[in-house]
Amino acid sequence: AKDSRIRVIHKENGGAGQARNVALAQATGELIGFVDSDDYISPDLYAHLYSLMDGETDVAECAIAITEADGCPFDDGTQAKTVTCTAQEAMALHIQDKLFCQTPPNKLYRRQVVEGIFFPEGNLIDDEFWTYRVLGRARKLVHSEARMYAYRQQPDSAMHKPFSRKRLQGMQAKLQRLTYLGQRMPQLVDLAAEELWMTCLYAMQGSLKGLSGEELALAKQEIGAVAAQLPPVMPDSGKRRMLLALARHSLPAAARLLNVLIDLHILN
Known part of the structure; x- marks a missing residue:
């Protein structure tokens, strides 16, 4: 029935x-x-x-x-x-x-x-x-x-496929969230900005590992454009402070340092 x-x-x-x-x-x-x-x-x-x-x-x-x-x-x-x-x-x-x-x-x-x-x-x-x-x-x-x-968790799901520039959509969503918080919850802007800096770093890390040629160049440009809109932040974690200080000068260099810290199990 x-x-x-x-x-x-x-x-x-x-x-x-x-x-x-x-x-x-x-x-x-x-x-x-x-x-x-x-x-x-x-x-x-x-x-x-x-x-x-x-x-x-x-x-x-x-x-x-x-x-x-x-x-x-x-x-x-x-x-x-x-x-x-x-x-x-x-x-x-x-x-x-x-x-x-x-x-x-x-x-x-x-x-x-x-x-x-x-x-x-x-x-x-x-x-x-x-x-x-x-x-x-x-x-x-x-x-x-x-x-x-x-x-x-499906091994053939979209998020388990090789890295693509579409993954950068999450970074764009967090940029929109940052704007939203600036208007409605300004007390959380620094926290959201710190997390978005880290998202930019992980996006650069994934791009350097998974992309090449024009796709990599476009990804670097997109990530850099988002990072350029972010305020400087001072994380509580010393490791994050070091990474983000370097990221303000060179996101690719900071992403490579992030790889080292992850390989040494210092950061996950």
């Missing part, structure tokens, strides 16, 4: 961003959730997240289990510790990739915080352009330590 609460939309494959946009445009419920096509969830995921959403909580998320197979063991959520944050507190954790990361699945959203915010279409990276804008709208956010979303 058909369930009248479920509606299937058939469309040509246009990528995850386009699929989510189509669903967002047609969704009518008060709550919104996403599950990627190759992932799976605990049957209790949404009941657990809903139980965390009091009258002012607009986003609830669970922990992610990274797996390569079916049958990932899930937590039941009954004993899970939770962290409740304001939008600014959650944004700081998001910038540092500690909690409330850019992944749209593993979360439950009130419709009002996602309405009118759409994913870029045709991108390799689309979630980093979307998530910070949603977090910034929320009144309160809750993170649960219960692992109830299985993120399946």
Whole structure:
């Protein structure tokens, strides 16, 4: 028998961003959730997240289990510790990739915080352009330590393919985030700028390893253009201070030093 609460939309494959946009445009419920096509969830995921959403909580998320197979063991959520944050507190954790990361699945959203915010279409990276804008709208956010979303790592996924200039889209998303924070949460600008400097370094590292010829030249130009817009920062970490001081003079040289530090297990 058909369930009248479920509606299937058939469309040509246009990528995850386009699929989510189509669903967002047609969704009518008060709550919104996403599950990627190759992932799976605990049957209790949404009941657990809903139980965390009091009258002012607009986003609830669970922990992610990274797996390569079916049958990932899930937590039941009954004993899970939770962290409740304001939008600014959650944004700081998001910038540092500690909690409330850019992944749209593993979360439950009130419709009002996602309405009118759409994913870029045709991108390799689309979630980093979307998530910070949603977090910034929320009144309160809750993170649960219960692992109830299985993120399946596929060896042939886009992010496991050889480095390409499309990977630089994440850097552009963080540049947009920096502008957003300057207007709405200026207290977080230095933190976001530091993380974007490091993103530029890792982008240069990937470009030097994976690109050549014109593609490498274009990547260097794009990374340099982003770095030129960043303010100088003074990280707490001495290793980062050294890297970013060098990066302000030569991003390729700083990326090569980053390789050495990683090879020596001094930095990851």
